Amino acid sequence: MTCHLLIPAAGSGKRMGADRNKLLLSLLGKPILQWTLEAAIASKAIAWIGVMGQPHDYSEFQKIFKLLNTTKPICLIQGGVTRQASVFNGLQSLPSECDRVLIHDGARCLATPELFDRCDLSLQMMQGFIAAVPVKDTIKVVNGLTIVDTPNRDHLWAAQTPQGFQADLLKNAHLKAVELGWEVTDDAALFEKIGLPVQIVIGEETNLKITTQQDLAIAEFILRQRHTYY
Numbered sequence: 001m002t003c004h005l006l007i008p009a010a011g012s013g014k015r016m017g018a019d020r021n022k023l024l025l026s027l028l029g030k031p032i033l034q035w036t037l038e039a040a041i042a043s044k045a046i047a048w049i050g051v052m053g054q055p056h057d058y059s060e061f062q063k064i065f066k067l068l069n070t071t072k073p074i075c076l077i078q079g080g081v082t083r084q085a086s087v088f089n090g091l092q093s094l095p096s097e098c099d100r101v102l103i104h105d106g107a108r109c110l111a112t113p114e115l116f117d118r119c120d121l122s123l124q125m126m127q128g129f130i131a132a133v134p135v136k137d138t139i140k141v142v143n144g145l146t147i148v149d150t151p152n153r154d155h156l157w158a159a160q161t162p163q164g165f166q167a168d169l170l171k172n173a174h175l176k177a178v179e180l181g182w183e184v185t186d187d188a189a190l191f192e193k194i195g196l197p198v199q200i201v202i203g204e205e206t207n208l209k210i211t212t213q214q215d216l217a218i219a220e221f222i223l224r225q226r227h228t229y230y
Helices: 032-042 055-067 083-092 113-123 167-180 187-193 213-225
Strands: 003-008 046-053 074-078 100-103 128-134 141-143 146-149 157-166 199-202
Touching (some): 003 032, 003 083, 003 113, 032 046, 032 113, 046 055, 046 083, 055 074, 074 083, 083 100, 113 128, 113 157, 113 199, 128 187, 157 167, 157 187, 167 187
Parallel strands (some): 003 046, 003 100, 046 074, 128 199
Antiparallel strands (some): 100 157, 128 157
């Protein structure tokens, strides 16, 4: 076990119409966050987990942590107003020995332990990567309601998490973002902005992000098809 994992979990459930953090919503009798953590704990590669949340969720998060049968340390970290700010706080809280870090959205609760292990192995040979899958649909660029371009699908990939980075390089990228006021939607974009290479690790088709009530239903179906719960 050599890799450290940060899980942004400081969001809300507004887009789902929920009255609380969506990661606390139930999926087959467990909070969404618990599914995410159980997969990470089952990974052979991950040695330490940091969860970035808001203080009003701490007590519920700690209840989840107590349900997990693990000796791996799980640390609560103050989240930020944005995902980027939460990851920045997480990076400052990494143990001093950390040289490789994975960032994984708490709402991607279907990622498997094998994906985490594969990502860690890849990170031993890369400066930065994202898990991703090739786009299947034809994508249209639209202005208003008018199509203005149809990019070549062969060059399009759908980004997922985990995303992985050499820790010092990602810390420097985040510091640069604070200095210059950059706002991005994922950590790979910061790597790109400072000219560092970001490669692809093949993700999983089932590694969806829970955003809507329909996603919850799909996630329940996928989990019921699996023979092993972590």
